[in-house]
Amino acid sequence: MAVTIKDVAKLANVAPSTVSRVIANSSRISERTKERVREAMEELGYHPNFNARSLVNQQTNTLGVIIPSSAKIAFQNPFFPEVIRGITSKAYLEKFGLYLSTGQTENEILEEVRQMVQSRRVDGILLLYSKVDDKVINYLIQQDFPFVLIGRPYEAEAMKVSYVNNDNLKAAKTVTEYLLLLGHEHIGFIGGNLDYVVTRDHKEGYQQALHKAGFESKQEYIVYYDEIQEGGQEAVIELMSLKTPPTALVVADDLMALGVLRMLDEMEISVPEEMSVVSFNNVMLSELSSPPLTTVDIHIYELGFQATDCLIKKIHDPKQPTKKVIVPHKFIKRQTCRKRVAQKEISS
Amino acid sequence: MAVTIKDVAKLANVAPSTVSRVIANSSRISERTKERVREAMEELGYHPNFNARSLVNQQTNTLGVIIPSSAKIAFQNPFFPEVIRGITSKAYLEKFGLYLSTGQTENEILEEVRQMVQSRRVDGILLLYSKVDDKVINYLIQQDFPFVLIGRPYEAEAMKVSYVNNDNLKAAKTVTEYLLLLGHEHIGFIGGNLDYVVTRDHKEGYQQALHKAGFESKQEYIVYYDEIQEGGQEAVIELMSLKTPPTALVVADDLMALGVLRMLDEMEISVPEEMSVVSFNNVMLSELSSPPLTTVDIHIYELGFQATDCLIKKIHDPKQPTKKVIVPHKFIKRQTCRKRVAQKEISS
DNA sequence: ATGAAAGCGCTAACAT
DNA sequence: ATGTTAGCGCTTTCAT
Numbered sequence: 001m002a003v004t005i006k007d008v009a010k011l012a013n014v015a016p017s018t019v020s021r022v023i024a025n026s027s028r029i030s031e032r033t034k035e036r037v038r039e040a041m042e043e044l045g046y047h048p049n050f051n052a053r054s055l056v057n058q059q060t061n062t063l064g065v066i067i068p069s070s071a072k073i074a075f076q077n078p079f080f081p082e083v084i085r086g087i088t089s090k091a092y093l094e095k096f097g098l099y100l101s102t103g104q105t106e107n108e109i110l111e112e113v114r115q116m117v118q119s120r121r122v123d124g125i126l127l128l129y130s131k132v133d134d135k136v137i138n139y140l141i142q143q144d145f146p147f148v149l150i151g152r153p154y155e156a157e158a159m160k161v162s163y164v165n166n167d168n169l170k171a172a173k174t175v176t177e178y179l180l181l182l183g184h185e186h187i188g189f190i191g192g193n194l195d196y197v198v199t200r201d202h203k204e205g206y207q208q209a210l211h212k213a214g215f216e217s218k219q220e221y222i223v224y225y226d227e228i229q230e231g232g233q234e235a236v237i238e239l240m241s242l243k244t245p246p247t248a249l250v251v252a253d254d255l256m257a258l259g260v261l262r263m264l265d266e267m268e269i270s271v272p273e274e275m276s277v278v279s280f281n282n283v284m285l286s287e288l289s290s291p292p293l294t295t296v297d298i299h300i301y302e303l304g305f306q307a308t309d310c311l312i313k314k315i316h317d318p319k320q321p322t323k324k325v326i327v328p329h330k331f332i333k334r335q336t337c338r339k340r341v342a343q344k345e346i347s348s
Numbered sequence: 349m350a351v352t353i354k355d356v357a358k359l360a361n362v363a364p365s366t367v368s369r370v371i372a373n374s375s376r377i378s379e380r381t382k383e384r385v386r387e388a389m390e391e392l393g394y395h396p397n398f399n400a401r402s403l404v405n406q407q408t409n410t411l412g413v414i415i416p417s418s419a420k421i422a423f424q425n426p427f428f429p430e431v432i433r434g435i436t437s438k439a440y441l442e443k444f445g446l447y448l449s450t451g452q453t454e455n456e457i458l459e460e461v462r463q464m465v466q467s468r469r470v471d472g473i474l475l476l477y478s479k480v481d482d483k484v485i486n487y488l489i490q491q492d493f494p495f496v497l498i499g500r501p502y503e504a505e506a507m508k509v510s511y512v513n514n515d516n517l518k519a520a521k522t523v524t525e526y527l528l529l530l531g532h533e534h535i536g537f538i539g540g541n542l543d544y545v546v547t548r549d550h551k552e553g554y555q556q557a558l559h560k561a562g563f564e565s566k567q568e569y570i571v572y573y574d575e576i577q578e579g580g581q582e583a584v585i586e587l588m589s590l591k592t593p594p595t596a597l598v599v600a601d602d603l604m605a606l607g608v609l610r611m612l613d614e615m616e617i618s619v620p621e622e623m624s625v626v627s628f629n630n631v632m633l634s635e636l637s638s639p640p641l642t643t644v645d646i647h648i649y650e651l652g653f654q655a656t657d658c659l660i661k662k663i664h665d666p667k668q669p670t671k672k673v674i675v676p677h678k679f680i681k682r683q684t685c686r687k688r689v690a691q692k693e694i695s696s
Numbered sequence: 697a698t699g700a701a702a703g704c705g706c707t708a709a710c711a712t
Numbered sequence: 713a714t715g716t717t718a719g720c721g722c723t724t725t726c727a728t
Contacts, residue, residue, distance in 0.1 A: 047466030
């Protein structure tokens with residue numbers, strides 16, 4: 001078996017508790033013994049047993065990270081790697097470990113979360129998505145277990161939920177207004193899955209901008225897709241089949257926008273000449289597309305970093321008031337938007 | 349505090365050991381008491397304490413997942429999410445948890461790995477990358493700790509390392525031969541970081557194909573980049589500045605190929621008319637680019653799944669012989685390659 | 697078929 | 713300043 005505290009104690013000629021105190025660098029141990037004990041630890045290659053510590057301390061220094069159930073789709077989206085990167089940075093600084101959920105369906109995940117909290121496998125939980133009416137959130141609230149949401153809770157009841165989010169409504173409103181200013185009057189909206197709060201916020205912002213400008217937001221210009229791969233493409237077909245097809249598109253995220261560009265390319269509709277496109281997230285590949293995407297940078301890394309910060313604080317002091325952090329976004333203009341050209345000018 | 353085995357025992361009027369046996373579904377407990385105990389567990393909402401179990405069993409049912417140090421770059425690449433997805437699936441099936449590395453530099457990661465193994469925080473380790481002369485690998489070998497490599501060890505000494513890999517050399521050879529068959533005589537090679545074994549395998553395959561066809565592989569056609577973002581772009585500039593610029597490109601991976609396409613687009617070099625491009629991985633966005641990428645599907649998900657399978661088997665039976673699994677690849681022809689047109693035909 | 701007791705490796709209260 | 717001891721929650725001999 002591995003070397004334990006007892007072995008070190010024996011070699012250093014002290015009691016196990018002394019060794020323990022040396023590990024904690026207790027001030028009640030003389031420098032001389034500390035020295036001796038440390039040498040013994042070195043010599044034996046001692047490392048404290050993680051489980052033993054966790055057991056007695058009643059804490060694991062580990063954060064549970066919950067990835068949405070549609071992992072197949074979700075994980076393809078650079079959003080998740082990037083949040084995790086943010087989480088990772090902060091967790092490393094605070095010496096916390098990361099424990100990843102592995103469930104694929106909503107129920108599997110719920111069961112997993114239950115395990116995590118009840119078996120004390122983690123000290124807190126990071127939820128990487130916010131769904132409308134989510135069972136996991138409800139469970140966590142009911143258990144009063146420390147957790148932080150990335151996104152925002154949908155239900156009003158969830159006042160006590162800490163979260164880190166962007167102002168997605170405002171972002172959507174801004175890009176729509178921008179398109180409006182460019183003279184576009186028929187603007188399509190390609191949203192993600194309606195179960196996600198972010199989709200609803202985007203839609204709301206889009207509609208507010210339209211209404212404010214005196215336009216009616218017509219149902220047929222609004223389309224939702226969750227399948228990123230085919231999603232963008234089908235959405236384009238649907239919208240371009242309208243009697244009056246849109247001349248600009250607000251797209252749920254960069255990856256889907258890529259699919260949109262691809263489809264547009266196939267249909268020989270040129271971007272931005274004949275169609276303007278704006279999307280959200282500003283993941284790296286939005287710069288690599290042809291043409292590069294005009295998009296909203298939501299600072300994904302920061303979302304993860306802040307959420308982790310917030311969670312760890314909450315773990316250290318459970319009485320912390322609930323916090324709502326809004327990470328600012330930034331509109332990035334690249335090459336997929338252009339002033340609208342009147343129809344005749346094109347067709348002539 | 350949470351409910352423990354003792355509480356259950358008390359309620360069911362049995363000894364703690366009996367409860368423990370019920371959890372393990374021991375055959376030595378009568379159905380009647382099992383029933384009673386289970387009811388008590390239900391009533392109290394009992395869940396076994398993970399750390400206590402790990403402590404006595406000397407196993408954690410957790411796998412350590414080590415992400416390469418250049419996480420910033422690495423994680424942007426869809427390769428990693430996709431391997432993790434494969435890992436996740438298998439881990440879930442086997443009821444193993446996943447513990448993620450958080451270190452950013454090579455040394456941080458090495459230290460983390462040390463912690464993981466010495467503190468018994470994980471039962472085995474999955475290395476998601478294979479670097480030439482990697483300290484982590486050497487440490488793991490020396491500790492004789494169960495681990496599986498995704499990729500392959502570079503040093504011959506590492507005979508005892510189990511790994512899951514593609515035949516990257518062959519894949520690179522095949523695509524180069526394909527380009528050769530299309531009449532291309534000047535084929536550029538844009539590889540990833542030379543520290544990674546996969547890069548060396550790609551280069552080797554590329555060169556073998558060239559030599560077999562009677563061509564010399566010239567140094568100036570071979571270029572390495574690790575920065576995905578700018579990498580592809582700079583590489584293109586470098587290669588196109590040659591006196592005889594290549595008419596075809598073998599690119600390290602899809603993401604970088606995207607950057608290449610983007611740059612080519614900017615330089616108004618049309619793909620595939622004036623330049624053929626092949627890459628590796630077949631991540632989802634390779635289908636979304638314009639034009640869609642001709643690439644090699646290396647079955648990333650499968651790599652993760654197989655590696656996890658292999659590791660768990662090894663954990664269950666440490667005497668298992670070392671295994672080398674080669675996941676087959678598949679050449680996916682899409683729209684970035686075309687027969688070479690003689691120079692004059694274009695310029696005329 | 698079940699209970700009692702020891703022990704996994706560590707920390708912390710209580711001695712001294 | 714250091715040692716003794718109990719106990720975290722569980723599993724596993726060893727009894728009965």
